[in-house]
Amino acid sequence: MILRTELRRSIAPWAGLALLVVALGFLFLLSGPWWKTPAPWTGNTTTTALWLRFLLVFLWPIAVGAGAIQGMRDSRSGMVELLSTTSRPGWHRALRLAGAVGALAALGFLLVFGVGLVMVLVNGGFVSVTFLPVMLVGLLAVVAGSWVGLAVGRLLPHPLTAPALAVLTLVGSILAWMSVEAGVLGVSYHRFGLLTPVLGQPRGSLVTTPASVDLGQTVWFVGLAVTGFLLLAANSARARLLGLLPLVAGAAIALPVFPASADGLLAPDGIAARQVCDGPICVSRAHEDRLAALAGPGREALAMLAKLPGAPTRVEEQTGSHSFVNPPARDAGVAYLDFQLNEALLTADAATLREAVLAGAGLPTCDQPYGASLADIGGRMIAAAYFTGELKPLPEYGTRWVTRQDGQVEEAWAKFRALPAEVQFSRIVALRRVLLTCQGDPLDTLVPGAMR
Template sequence: MIFRIELRRSIAPWAGLAVVVVALGFLFLLSGPWWKVPAAWTDHTTTTALWTRFLMQFLWPIVVGAGAIQGMRDSRSGVTELLATTPRPGWHRAARLAGAVGALTGLGYLVVFAVGAVEVLAHNGFFSPGFVPVLLVGLLGVVAGSWLGLAVGRLLPHPLTAPGLAVLALVGTTLCWMSLEPDVEAVLPVRAGPLTPVLAEPRGSMVTTTGSLDIGQAVWFLALATTGFLLLAVNSVRARLLSLLPLVAGAAIAVPLFPAVPENAFTGDSFAARKVCDGPICVAELHRERLAALAGPGREALAMLAKLPDPPTRIEEQIQPTTWDGPPPRDPHVVHLDFQRNDDLLTADASDLRLAVLSGAGVPTCERPSTADVSDMGGRMIAAAYFTGELKPLPEFTRNWFRNQSAPIEAAWEKFRALPPEVRFARIVALRQALLTCQGDPLDTLVPGALR
């Protein structure tokens, strides 16, 4: 009965509603990074959970601020001393209030994920249980944030407490997010990043949080929630000081488990990244439907590449996402195809799939992701044309851009195919080595002076 009254009369329903409205407003009204490759939020339920955790940068300050507003209720009503004289223990009332606020803010967070899960199903995305740890740790973070706000509001019942605490929480989540982003200059050390529920942007559809990060954050948020509840329930100064012990113990256990470098916060998702193979052709479970389309042209391409010294013998989907400041991984014996970043491959026909395998003589670009370079693209296009006999744009994100930059590549192709067969073969071998080591100019390796 009292719990139902708290649900109706507290700020809890409005806090949960605010979480839902703000989160869905970001996801549906803003074309943020969650709409883009290689980690669209509708591709995979784990990716949906990771993007929901990224949005905690804005949602956690709302939760903490709302808790602070509710925590000041007794002081604003002038009933603090009256309630202190009642025989019922203080933790009874604290449990009902904290339960109501924590339950509905947590429910708001779960509703946001549920909407995302429906979007995944509607877009024929991949549904796997890998999202559970990511979601549950985020839920713990939401509850801990609301209870922290309740405690601070009770201890500091001032009109500026709630807005001030919300601003501090926003600054904190932003600084913690920066420390977990690999390409952002951080203010805080990396191990301080997981102290809030916010996570860095997922850089691929087949990644999830590491087990050590999940355990560390679970311990930390449980400790934070315990301290928040105790500060809300007790009255004496000594009891309040003792209430800080769970927080200290939680930090002592959790911080050593947190990643020392941002890259260690994520790992491959064992469900989505599981290999599905047809002989030497392998894709991830996430893209199982592409295996049948790739098997035929993949084998044809491998047969063409077999004439090279030390040729590749396998084709595998690239599982780990590429970094923003470095080239994709390469292996002389494996042709890697990146279905995550190069989403054109998800709808490519047999001709384009064969072309993707043959590009660069089976070796990917040495350029950073989303970087267009005439020499790199031209060298890999001509290498593919060497095997097929026809110069065609590669099935990559830069295809349309290079249609307007094709003149020097076409001129270099005409010069290249006019060379004697043994010279062309030697230069293809040299190009392959240049791309494997990322040393030298690809187009200049095939046709010296092509861009001068």
């Protein structure tokens, strides 16, 4: 009965509704990065959960601010002295109030994920239980934030408390987000950024949070929630000081557990990124339907590459997260394909898939993502054409790019074809060394002076 009353007369329903409306507004009304490769929010339930954690940069301040508004209720109604004379312990009332506000704020966040789950199913995305740790930590953070807001509102019942607390939380969340974005914004990573629930962009649809992040944040937000509740229920200065102990203990345990560098913020999804293989040809479980299409072209490409020294012996899908500042991972013995960045490969025919494996003589670009250069693309195009005899656009860039640059690349290809066979071979071998070390100019290695 008391809990039902709190649900009706508190701000709890509005807090949950605000989280729901704001989150869905971002996801459906803005075309932000969550709609784009390599991590569309409807491609994988875990990716959906990661994007919701990203949006907590805006949602968490709402939960905290709403809690602060509700925490000032007794003071605004002039009932503080009356309630202090009742025989019922203060934590009884605090439990009902905190339960109502925290539960409905968490429900709003959970409903957003429910919409995301429906979108994943409608779009034929990948569904697995890997999202659970990501979502559970997010739910815990929303509850902890609302309880801290309740406590601050009760302790500082001023009209400016709620907006000031929401703004401070927003500023802190933005700074935390900047620190976990892997150097993209020029801000160094720091573990203190993980004391908010905000995560950086997923950078891939086959990644999730590692156990160190999940465990550390769980401990921290449990401590934060307990402190918020104890401060809400406390009736003396001594009780309030003791109420800070869970907060301190949570930080002391969590900070050493958090990853030491930004490279540890994401890990391969143990289910979606698991390899499914047909001999030397492997794809992720999320893209298992492409294995049959890739098996034949992949083996053909490996047979063509086999004449090179140290040639790749496997074709694998690239399953790691994508960096905005570093080139893709490479291995002399593996030809990687990236179905996340290069969505065209998900529907490509056999010839296109073979071309993708042969590009760069089995090695990926050395350019930073979204920073393609003529030297790199031209060199990798000519390397593929060396094996097939036909110069074609690389699948990851399509025809639009090559039509703007085809003159220079075709001229370099003509010069390369005019070379003796042994010279062509030696330069393809040299190109592999350049692409393995990312030191040198790929196109100039094949055709010296081609860029001049």
